[in-house]
Amino acid sequence: xxxxxxxxxxxxLGFSRRKVLDxxxxxxxxxxxxxxxxxxxxxxxxxxxxxxxxxxPDAGDVVRSPEASTAKIGFISDRLxxxxxxxxxxxxxxxxxxxxxxxxxxxxVRRLGIGTKSRIRSLSAGERAILHLSLVLAQKPALLLVDExxxxxxxxxxxxxxxxLIEAIAVRETAVLTVNHAFSEIxxxxxxxLVMDDGRFVIDETPEALRGLMKKVVSREALPNGVPCFFxxxxxxxxxxxxxxxxxxxRGEQALDFQDVxxxxxxxxxxxxxxxxxxxx
Amino acid sequence: xxxxxxxxxxxxxxxxxILLAGIALLIGGIDLVxxxxxxxxxxxxxxxxxxxxxxxxxxLSPFALDGKQRGLEYLLTLPLSRRRLLLIKFLPxxxxxxxxxxxxxxxxxxxxxxxxxxxxxxxxxxxxxxxxISFSLSVVHENFIVQFIWAGIAMAGYxxxxxxxxMRGFAWKFKVxxxxxxxxxxxxxxxDLPTLAVSIAVFILMAVPFVASLFMAFAKFxxxxxxxxxxxxxxxxxxxxxxxxxxxxxxxxxxxxxxxxWDSQFTILxxxxxxxxxxxxxxxxxxxxxxxxxxxxxAAFWDRRPLLADRDHVYLHGYDTKDGSQFIGSLNLADxxxxxxxxxxxxxxxxxxxxxxxxxxxCFVYLRRTRVGAGRPGRDYAQAAGGDILxxxxxxPASGKSRTNAFRHPQFRRQQKSFFIGGDExxxxxxxxxxxxxxxxxxxxxxxxxxxxxxxxxxxxxAGGMLFTRGDGSLRIRRLLAxxxxxxxxxxxxxxLINHPSFFAIENARPDEIYAVRDKRIVCIxxxxxxxxxVAPARGHIWMLPSGxxxxxxxxxxxxxxxxxxxxxxxxxxxxxxxLKRFDFADAGYGNIRIDAHGVILTQWRKENKNExxxxxxxxxxxxxxxxxxxxxx
Numbered sequence: 001x002x003x004x005x006x007x008x009x010x011x012x013l014g015f016s017r018r019k020v021l022d023x024x025x026x027x028x029x030x031x032x033x034x035x036x037x038x039x040x041x042x043x044x045x046x047x048x049x050x051x052x053x054x055x056x057p058d059a060g061d062v063v064r065s066p067e068a069s070t071a072k073i074g075f076i077s078d079r080l081x082x083x084x085x086x087x088x089x090x091x092x093x094x095x096x097x098x099x100x101x102x103x104x105x106x107x108x109v110r111r112l113g114i115g116t117k118s119r120i121r122s123l124s125a126g127e128r129a130i131l132h133l134s135l136v137l138a139q140k141p142a143l144l145l146v147d148e149x150x151x152x153x154x155x156x157x158x159x160x161x162x163x164x165l166i167e168a169i170a171v172r173e174t175a176v177l178t179v180n181h182a183f184s185e186i187x188x189x190x191x192x193x194l195v196m197d198d199g200r201f202v203i204d205e206t207p208e209a210l211r212g213l214m215k216k217v218v219s220r221e222a223l224p225n226g227v228p229c230f231f232x233x234x235x236x237x238x239x240x241x242x243x244x245x246x247x248x249x250x251r252g253e254q255a256l257d258f259q260d261v262x263x264x265x266x267x268x269x270x271x272x273x274x275x276x277x278x279x280x281x
Numbered sequence: 282x283x284x285x286x287x288x289x290x291x292x293x294x295x296x297x298x299i300l301l302a303g304i305a306l307l308i309g310g311i312d313l314v315x316x317x318x319x320x321x322x323x324x325x326x327x328x329x330x331x332x333x334x335x336x337x338x339x340x341l342s343p344f345a346l347d348g349k350q351r352g353l354e355y356l357l358t359l360p361l362s363r364r365r366l367l368l369i370k371f372l373p374x375x376x377x378x379x380x381x382x383x384x385x386x387x388x389x390x391x392x393x394x395x396x397x398x399x400x401x402x403x404x405x406x407x408x409x410x411x412x413x414i415s416f417s418l419s420v421v422h423e424n425f426i427v428q429f430i431w432a433g434i435a436m437a438g439y440x441x442x443x444x445x446x447x448m449r450g451f452a453w454k455f456k457v458x459x460x461x462x463x464x465x466x467x468x469x470x471x472x473d474l475p476t477l478a479v480s481i482a483v484f485i486l487m488a489v490p491f492v493a494s495l496f497m498a499f500a501k502f503x504x505x506x507x508x509x510x511x512x513x514x515x516x517x518x519x520x521x522x523x524x525x526x527x528x529x530x531x532x533x534x535x536x537x538x539x540x541x542x543w544d545s546q547f548t549i550l551x552x553x554x555x556x557x558x559x560x561x562x563x564x565x566x567x568x569x570x571x572x573x574x575x576x577x578x579x580a581a582f583w584d585r586r587p588l589l590a591d592r593d594h595v596y597l598h599g600y601d602t603k604d605g606s607q608f609i610g611s612l613n614l615a616d617x618x619x620x621x622x623x624x625x626x627x628x629x630x631x632x633x634x635x636x637x638x639x640x641x642x643x644c645f646v647y648l649r650r651t652r653v654g655a656g657r658p659g660r661d662y663a664q665a666a667g668g669d670i671l672x673x674x675x676x677x678p679a680s681g682k683s684r685t686n687a688f689r690h691p692q693f694r695r696q697q698k699s700f701f702i703g704g705d706e707x708x709x710x711x712x713x714x715x716x717x718x719x720x721x722x723x724x725x726x727x728x729x730x731x732x733x734x735x736x737x738x739x740x741x742x743x744a745g746g747m748l749f750t751r752g753d754g755s756l757r758i759r760r761l762l763a764x765x766x767x768x769x770x771x772x773x774x775x776x777x778l779i780n781h782p783s784f785f786a787i788e789n790a791r792p793d794e795i796y797a798v799r800d801k802r803i804v805c806i807x808x809x810x811x812x813x814x815x816v817a818p819a820r821g822h823i824w825m826l827p828s829g830x831x832x833x834x835x836x837x838x839x840x841x842x843x844x845x846x847x848x849x850x851x852x853x854x855x856x857x858x859x860x861l862k863r864f865d866f867a868d869a870g871y872g873n874i875r876i877d878a879h880g881v882i883l884t885q886w887r888k889e890n891k892n893e894x895x896x897x898x899x900x901x902x903x904x905x906x907x908x909x910x911x912x913x914x915x
Contacts, residue, residue, distance in 0.1 A: 015505060049504065054357040056503045071360035081354035083347070098282050098359050 005030045005068045005143050005175045006051055010060035013046060020046045021199040023060070028143070031173035033165070033189055035180050037267045038196035039274050044179040045078060047196070048145045051177070052077075067142045068175075071099055074136025078148040078179075080128045082120050088131060089116040095135045108134045108160060126157040133164055144168060146178040162189070187263045195267060197274040207263050214266045215258035217241040227254055231273035242269040282361060283369045289346060290373045293339065294381075301331050322695065325389060329404050332385055336378055336408050340415025341428045343370035348423060354504060367499045371416065378412050402477065406484040407440065414439060417491035417514075420499075422507050439487060442526060446483045450533035451476060479536045483529045490521035546583050548590065549880035550614070553902045555911055556595055558583035561602070564612055564619065567911035575612060577619045579603075589640050589678065590878065596622075596645065596678055598638055607636055609645055609676055622681030623674075625649055631671060631699055639701030639713065640827070642789035644675040644684075646713060648699050651687070669693045673713065673725055690731045692717055700785045703743025707763035714743050722750060724761065734759070734766060740779045744787055744795050744829070745808035751776050756797070758811060770811050774799040781822035781834075783875070792829030796853045803833060805856040814856045823853070824876045832876050833858060843871045850874065850881060850906075862906045870897075879903055 004027035011024040020043045028034055036044045049055040051062055052075035064073075082091055088109065096104050106116075108130050120128065129149050136144060144165065150158055166189070168174040178190075193210055195203035205213065214230070223229050223241050230244035243250070243258065251258055261269070305324065312323075347353045356366070382405070389401070415432040422428050445459075452459040454476070498514035545559040555567040562579030565572050581599040588596040594611045601608060605627030611620050629649040630636055639646045648671050671693045673686045697717045704713040711727040714734075722741050724732040737750035747769060748759045756776040759766045777798040779785065795806050796816070803816040803823065820839035824832040831853035837845040847865050851858040862881075866872045870887030880902040887897070900909040 016508075049354075052358055054354050054504050056501050069360070070358075073358070075358045077354055079351065079354060081351055083350045083352035083355070085350050094282075094285060097284070098361075 003030065003065060004028060004063075005065050006073075007063040008047065008051065008060070009063060011047070011050060011057045011062070012059040013050065013055065013057050019199065021050070021057075024200055026194070026201060026204075028175050028177055030142070030175055031169055032191045033169060033176045033178070034192040034194060035178050035190040036194045036196060037180060037271065039271045042196040042274075043199040044196050045147050048075070048147045048177065048179055049077070051143075052145050065142075071139060072142040073145065074139055074141035074143070075145045076129065076132045076136060076147065076149055080125065080132055080149070082128065082132060082135075084121040085119065087117050087119055088114065088123075091120060091131070092116070092135065096138065099139050101138045104134075104138045106134065108137075108164060111160065112157070125152045126154055129153060130157060130160060133161060137164060137168060140172060141168070141174055142172075144174050144176045146176065148179050148181065150178065150180055193263065193267070195270045195274075197270075202274070203270060210263065210266055211260060213246055214242060214244045214261050214269065215246045216261045216265075217243060217256050217258060219256070223256075224254060227256070231269045231276060233272070242266075242273070244269075244273075282359065282366075283373065286369055286373045290339070290377050293342065294377055297335055297338075301328070304331075328385060328388070332381055332408055333404075333411060335381060336412035337415045337429070337432060339374045339378060340412045340417075341419050341425065341432060343367075343374065343416065343419045345419070345425050345428070357503065363499050363502050364496060367496060367502075370419075374412070374416065378409070382408060402480070406443075406481065407436075410439060410443075410484055410488050411436060413488040414491045417495040419495075420502065420507060421511055435491070439491075443480075443483050443487050443529075446487075446526070446529045446533050447476065447480045449530065450479050450537035453534055453538040475536050479533050482532055482536075486525045486529045486532070487522075490518050490525050493521055494518035546585055547882055547898065547900070548587050548595070549877055549882065549900055549902055549909070550590055550595065551592060551879050552614075553879075553909055554614075555900060555909065555914070556587070556590075556612070557914075558587075558597060558599075562599070564597075564617075566612075566614070566617060567914055569911070571912045572914070573617055575617045575619050577610070577621075579608075581608070584638075586877070588638050588645055594678070598636070609638075609681075611678065620681075622678070623676040623683055625674070631696065637698065637700055637785075639704060639786055640788050641675075641704035641711070641713065644677055646673060646675050646701065646704065648673055648715070671699075686725070686727060686729060688725050688729060688731050690723065690733075692721070692723070700740065702741055702786050703748075704786075704788075705743070705746065705761070707761070710763075712761075714741075714748070716741055722748065732765070734761075739777065740782065740785060742778045742787070742795060742797075742825075744792055747808070749778055749795070749797075749806075751778060756799075772811075772813055779823075779825060780819070781824055784825055784827050786827065787825065787829045788827035790827070790829035792831075794831075794856065795825075796823050796831045796833075798823065803853070803858075805853070807856075816853070816856060817858050821848070826876065826878060828878060832861075834874050834876070845871060848872060848874055850876070862901070880909070881906060 007027040008024050011021050012019065013021045024043075024047065026047075036047070038044050046055060050057055052073060053062070053070060054075070054077075086094070092104055092106070095101065109116075112127055112130055114123065114127055114131070120131070123131065129152065146165070150161065153161055165176050169176055187207070190207060193203065193205060193207055194201050203210065217223065217227075218238050218240050220237055220239070222239075223243075227241075227243055227250060228245060229241045231242040233240040233242075242261070246258065250256075304327070308323065308327065344353065347356050359366070361369070411432075414435045415428075418428055418431045418435060421431045448459055494514045494517040497517045498510060501513060502510060545557045548556045548558075550556055550566075557565040557567060559565065560582045562577040562581040564575040564577060566575075567573075579599065580602045582602065584598040584600075588598055588609065590596070593614055595614060596609060596611050598607065598609050607625045607630070608621055609623040611622060612618075613620070623645075625636075625647075631648050631650060636647055651670050651672055669691055670687055670689045673688060674683050675686075676683045695717070699715045699717050702714045702716055702722070704711065706712065713725045714722060715725060716722050716737065721736045722734040724734055726732065734748060735750065738753070739751050741748060741750040743749070743761075746760060748761055748766065750757045750759070752771070754773060754775060756772045756774065756778075758769045758771070760769050780798050793808055795808065797804055797806060798819040799813070801819050803819045805814045805816050806812075807814070817833075821833060821835040824834065826832070833851040833853050835849040835851065837847050846867065847863055849863045850861045852861055853859075864872055864874065864883055866885060870885045872883050872885045875882045875884070880900060883899045883901065885897050885899070900911075901907065902909055
């Protein structure tokens with residue numbers, strides 16, 4: 001296993017009396033694309049902010065490898081935080097000065113046809129996202145943290161955005177960590193899928209492993225004992241049972257039609273299961 | 282990053298200055314429409330308030346704009362440590378605060394305004410403290426108004442703590458209860474160097490916990506709600522504040538409690554005795570047999586010199602620290618009994634500086650405000666009905682009875698120190714001459730008339746019925762008549778009439794000549810012929826005594842150096858220098874000479890170590906300048 005570019009060790013963080021993260025551990029490798037999913041309030045954005053350094057943990061540490069210094073971490077938050085009154089030109093100039101960037105590639109911005117004299121306030125969410133991505137890519141980042149931005153983008157901009165991320169991984173072995181709810185467009189891209197619930201990871205697998213571990217059974221009847229059901233959905237007379245963890249020997253033991261499930265549906269099932277378990281508790 | 286901060290701060294300043302100019306123009310315009318003259322006091326007070334609000338705003342603003350622009354999160358991703366980030370926010374603001382302050386100080390000096398009086402020091406300290414405190418609260422809350430309220434609360438705690446420490450020190454110094462020391466005495470505290478030094482130190486020390494706690498807590502500043510950060514800052518702030526307060530009190534005690542109490546004032550009396558006027562309200566007469574003490578039972582300190590010392594009595598002016606009033610009293614030199622003759626209540630003084638008295642041969646004379654103006658600060662006083670009236674009080678030394686004459690003049694609206702430069706009479710009617718700081722010479726007639734005698738660059742002299750004023754490159758001489766005045770002569774040259782401001786008037790005497798400095802040389806002006814004769818190079822100070830006698834103290838180096846070994850005392854008489862005595866300091870330390878009516882007081886300062894000086898005093902009586910020695914004189 002390659003060396004971790006960044007590592008969360010026993011991270012804990014609370015807001016007022018609410019504990020958002022409680023002893024969280026995770027490590028991310030150079031050149032990997034990890035996607036974090038989870039229900040609202042699970043702590044995904046908090047984790048990204050901790051890794052980016054805009055939040056500081058109550059306990060635990062964020063350990064960065066030497067190549068992932070602050071200047072080499074790019075963070076695009078869901079708030080798309082930039083100085084809104086500034087023009088693009090001023091924002092680029094400022095960013096390049098502070099990060100000691102010699103060359104700024106404005107290709108992405110130009111492709112959207114945005115004038116450099118435009119104020120950031122006047123940009124659409126997609127345009128701001130592209131501008132922000134251009135800025136952080138100019139840092140030649142070792143780690144890119146992107147928080148729930150993709151779903152805001154129209155298909156064209158989303159392609160631009162994702163292509164730029166892929167290029168960063170390919171050219172510089174940048175580790176990319178994104179928080180996503182919508183997987184349909186990037187289903188085949190991530191190397192690793194993590195699902196968070198209550199401030200900890202309940203799933204941390206490759207997409208292939210995850211597909212193998214979760215199957216769906218559609219039936220009018222209840223599932224027999226011995227078949228682990230993580231989440232159940234009712235569609236009219238039929239019920240959809242999400243079986244997790246699935247083992248191949250279940251096919252021989254049970255006369256059930258175990259269907260493959262797409263990644264977005266797997267994530268959705270985990271999130272739904274999380275809600276369900278919480279309700280029952 | 283710092284360029285961004287400079288840009289933002291300068292932008293804020295520009296808006297600030299434009300607003301200020303707008304308001305100044307508005308106020309000036311209103312005055313112009315109403316036909317009122319430009320009042321620098323009004324401008325200075327407005328400017329000082331403006332600066333206070335500016336320091337508050339600049340202090341609170343560092344993160345407000347970032348938050349408003351939704352850039353705070355981005356700011357925290359920059360490759361800067363938290364403390365460096367804070368420093369980048371702090372330094373441009375501090376620089377602007379200092380520049381504004383220096384500009385104000387320059388303007389204040391230029392206008393020569395007394396509107397703030399002794400409160401200038403308090404203003405300065407509050408101005409910087411307000412900046413530091415508001416800066417320390419710049420992340421206390423996301424809402425600017427809430428920040429503003431917190432800054433107000435913090436200042437309301439900070440100022441009384443500082444003032445308490447200073448007043449406590451004053452009480453230690455003079456061994457009086459703190460209750461004697463009111464806020465009003467602040468004006469006087471600031472004229473005392475140890476107290477001023479302590480005040481500045483206390484104000485800085487007490488501001489340190491605010492800024493230090495921010496810098497210390499800021500290492501963990503992040504996007505969490507402000508409450509979490511405030512808790513962290515408070516945990517650092519509380520012990521720091523306690524420590525700062527304890528150190529402040531310790532320092533106050535160390536400097537004030539250990540500093541010699543208010544220096545005693547010494548006067549050589551006619552019969553070669555020595556009067557020591559000390560705090561609080563103690564009068565000691567020293568002679569060859571020892572010390573004879575009179576306790577006036579007053580918590581007072583005394584003016585530098587007696588108002589008058591005749592054969593039987595010494596008349597003194599004092600300041601009562603209990604109620605801030607000023608009084609005149611007499612010490613009977615035969616039985617050493619004390620008698621209070623006159624008292625002027627607190628708030629009647631014409632300026633925040635010390636009161637000036639004049640003995641006109643019959644009475645002690647001083648100026649004071651009227652009842653309506655008493656206790657009002659500069660602008661209020663100027664605007665009050667009757668704010669252009671001053672009263673001249675004449676106190677009879679024998680009976681203590683006083684008479685009052687009221688005078689009205691537009692210049693009296695300004696709260697400025699007034700110097701008496703002479704008094705006389707014409708056709709049975711008394712008049713007194715006064716010079717107000719930066720303004721014209723005025724003749725106040727006994728019947729209430731005020732006559733403007735024109736401007737003088739620097740203090741003027743009245744002698745031989747003539748007024749000597751400085752013009753541009755000349756000395757103007759005018760004879761004062763019963764009705765108006767007539768120009769007598771104008772002598773070319775750069776004159777300095779009083780080059781050692783100890784006495785401002787020749788009282789009840791008719792000298793034949795006066796002495797001045799022209800183009801760095803002492804000259805004698807004959808009052809009969811008005812001929813000007815060169816005497817000697819002016820490498821020292823000319824002393825003019827109320828008796829009309831002139832002396833000259835020659836310095837070994839001019840300007841003087843602390844390494845000087847001697848000074849020479851000359852009498853100036855008949856256009857000549859007559860050497861009276863050479864004072865050798867040798868290894869006894871640098872010496873200061875003070876000349877009084879009946880002798881010379883030499884204070885020698887010796888450097889004990891790097892920070893401490895010790896002073897010894899020696900007394901020499903006229904006419905032979907024999908040294909006087911007294912028992913029980915520390």
